[in-house]
Amino acid sequence: MSNNEVFKALSDPTRREILRLLGLREMSAGQLTEKFDMTKPSMSHHFAVLKEADLITSRREGQQIIYSLNTTVVQDMLTWMLDFFRHDSNRNNEP
Amino acid sequence: MSNNEVFKALSDPTRREILRLLGLREMSAGQLTEKFDMTKPSMSHHFAVLKEADLITSRREGQQIIYSLNTTVVQDMLTWMLDFFRHDSNRNNEP
DNA sequence: AACACAATTAGACAGTTGTCTAACAATCTA
DNA sequence: TAGATTGTTAGACAACTGTCTAATTGTGTT
Structure with a gap:
């Protein structure tokens, strides 16, 4: 995973909504498509x-492809972001 | 500020690096340009x-334009993101 | 006023992106 | 095996993006 690919992926509203839905529960390609x-x-x-x-990750189940949020990578990304902007909250009292 | 504009802005590596630098200290357009x-x-x-x-925000100082990180919006975005992916850590034991 | 300096705006251009239709692939069931 | 279902791949195309050069704007200095 490259950071840049993650940000590019997040730059589209449709993809963010897909991620949001998969955050609720895993879904098949078809179920997701119905929502858009x-x-x-x-x-x-x-x-x-x-x-x-x-x-996200995927697995086949019969005729369907089931997509799930890749929890690990999403967590890593959030951690990275928080660290990236860490200096916001204290850039006046740190060197 | 629209969420989409924020994500679009973050989708470019140069812009993310600009934000990172401005997280350290505010800088003029010229100072920033030197770094790239x-x-x-x-x-x-x-x-x-x-x-x-x-x-980011900007102000003129003589011939220079000084850019600074918009702390408030960056914080808001991070909060939004954390909330967006909140379900990661507990989507197996919540309805 | 004339010039230098710092930065933006205008316009062009190649590369990327998101969408579509048409065709293909994999699986299940009668 | 034929057909139905589910989904991806291929290819086209308009719109958007990041970059550049040339021109312009705003500020300070002599």
């Missing part, structure tokens, strides 16, 4: 970007 | 995107 006004190939593209960034 | 292998107009464009997203 978009064709299946377009959604499939977004899944691929999120997978490339390692933000 | 890029022309002034290109940097100016990045400043504009960051300002549009309300992630």
Whole structure:
């Protein structure tokens, strides 16, 4: 996972909504697609970007592909972000 | 500030580095530009995107424009993100 | 006023992105 | 095996993005 890929993945509203939904529960490609006004190939593209960034994982279950949030990477990213902006809260009393 | 503008702004590595530098101390456009292998107009464009997203503020001091991190908005964004991914840590024992 | 300095704006251009339709692949069931 | 279901891959295309050079704006200095 590269940081840049993660940020690129997060830069699209559709993909952020996919992540939000997967934060609630894992879902099949079809279930996710139902929630958006978009064709299946377009959604499939977004899944691929999120997978490339390692933000989600997938497994096949019969005819369906089940997507899940990659908890570890999401946590890592949040930690990284907090560290990145750590200086906000105290940049006046630290060297 | 729209969430989308913030994420778009964060999707570029140069802009993230600008934010990181401004997290350390406020700097003039020229000082920031020195840190990158890029022309002034290109940097100016990045400043504009960051300002549009309300992630930085600027003030004129003589001939120079001084840029600073917008602490409030950065904090808000981090809070929003943490809330967004809140379900990560406990999505197996919550409804 | 004339010039230098710091920075932005305007406009062009190649590369990337998000979306679509059409075609293909994998799995299940009759 | 044929057909239905679920999903991805291929390819096209308009819109957006990041970069550059050239021109412009605003400020200070002589």
